[in-house]
Amino acid sequence: MRRIMKSPALFALLIMLVPAAAEAHTVIPFVSTPVTPPRGWWWLIAAFALASGVIDWHALKGLGVQTWRFILLQVKCVVLLFACLFIIGAPIHFFSGQLLPTPIPFGRAFYHTPTLFDLIPFLSWNALGLILFRVFKKRLYRNVGLAPGPMHTSLIRRAEMLYVGLLIPFLATNALTHGWLGPRIHQACERNLELIGEGLVGYANAHGGNLPQATITADVMPAVEPYLPDFARGAELYICPVEELCRRKPRTYIWNASFAGASLDENAKPPSTGPVMKCPADHGDVPAPKLNLADLFRLRQEASSKPAD
Ligand SMILES: [Zn+2]
Ligand SMILES: [Zn+2]
Structure with missing residues (x-):
């Protein structure tokens, strides 16, 4: 922890991940991701888990994976992604001088026109989310015995497209951040x-x-x-x-x-x-x-x- 504070470059990078809060004393902002959406967007998490399964179903069914195990693995992917973002996000909020976030219940969307200071944390966190999602998907494919090859590559591409596609609702409605109103x-x-x-x-x-x-x-x-x-x-x-x-x-x-x-x-x-x-x-x-x-x-x-x- 002390090393984080000592390295200005790293510290600056961490600060960059914190969404802009013009009203930092009145609100606590969080970045919207497909697993941490604003209040009322629960459907997005459900859609994420569902679509994540649908894109794999046809390919993995052929490998003889049991349906319940398949569903469990897909849900696990999304849950792990949420847990990782929270475990990484909580100390960053702590160090940036903001209150420790409780991600659930999610706060109201701040539908303002995004500035660079909203866009940078949004893109950074979601880039991280995308990398983690790929990691968990690869692990899933290894677990069910899918060998590397064109099918493996194509499934990873589809997973990436799904994640990026789920960012569209946020970008389309300017809901890049959400949070708690003080x-x-x-x-x-x-x-x-x-x-x-x-x-x-x-x-x-x-x-x-x-x-x-x-x-x-x-x-x-x-x-x-x-x-x-x-x-x-x-x-x-x-x-x-x-x-x-x-x-x-x-x-x-x-x-x-x-x-x-x-x-x-x-x-x-x-x-x-x-x-x-x-x-x-x-x-x-x-x-x-x-x-x-x-x-x-x-x-x-x-x-x-x-x-x-
Ligand atoms: Zn202030
Ligand atoms: Zn009012």
């Missing part, structure tokens, strides 16, 4: 809504206690902009940071049109029992944040008790 990213979404809430209160204070006459979020934002704190002006506050990372729609907050021009009066009957604005994103295990009328009353209270500057 509490900070949920808090960032809540914070966005809170800031918009402050803007709404500021707007109401300057407009006779009424909220903006807006039917959609795109109309709310320019109205509240002048009442946002300086640092928040010009920021895309209306986009959920979870979806900004995962690149899946819907990600723009939803303004409740019932509140268009509504009076911020605690004694009046609210125009809707629903939230004033809500996040439409999938926050995973946590409910997606909302901005309720009660939050606006609270924010107004907080703003009025703050000393004017």
Whole structure:
């Protein structure tokens, strides 16, 4: 372990294998491979094991391999591949200063447009995966007594093509990485809504206690902009940071049109029992944040008790 740290070249190589994490403190990214896909992609592992068997079946059936043994050997190939990637991957994550990964359950896919820093670890890990898969397949062929020759070569080629083919779904959907969403990213979404809430209160204070006459979020934002704190002006506050990372729609907050021009009066009957604005994103295990009328009353209270500057 100490030798790894001492060799800068090796260390740099290991770091290269770690997927880029622009939001390293809010997410823990993992590379997608056919045996470690994102959440909801279990079918890919099943398809891998199944296809791995199908491409060998015709050739190996002739050697008199029992069906149950054949299935067991094929499943073993995929399981060994997973185990190897995990055994190699875990210490690398450890050394790169990230939390030790628990690969199962797999995290949500980060569907962002890949950069070089996503592509390099993805290709490196999958090159390693491909090499390991070849090793396990060769072992399997040796186990069932398939002699080297044109058939052996052709089966190895098919195995390689299968592995590479299984990378297409990741490349086609930009799901090269997946991972765990930390509490900070949920808090960032809540914070966005809170800031918009402050803007709404500021707007109401300057407009006779009424909220903006807006039917959609795109109309709310320019109205509240002048009442946002300086640092928040010009920021895309209306986009959920979870979806900004995962690149899946819907990600723009939803303004409740019932509140268009509504009076911020605690004694009046609210125009809707629903939230004033809500996040439409999938926050995973946590409910997606909302901005309720009660939050606006609270924010107004907080703003009025703050000393004017
Ligand atoms: Zn950071
Ligand atoms: Zn959100």
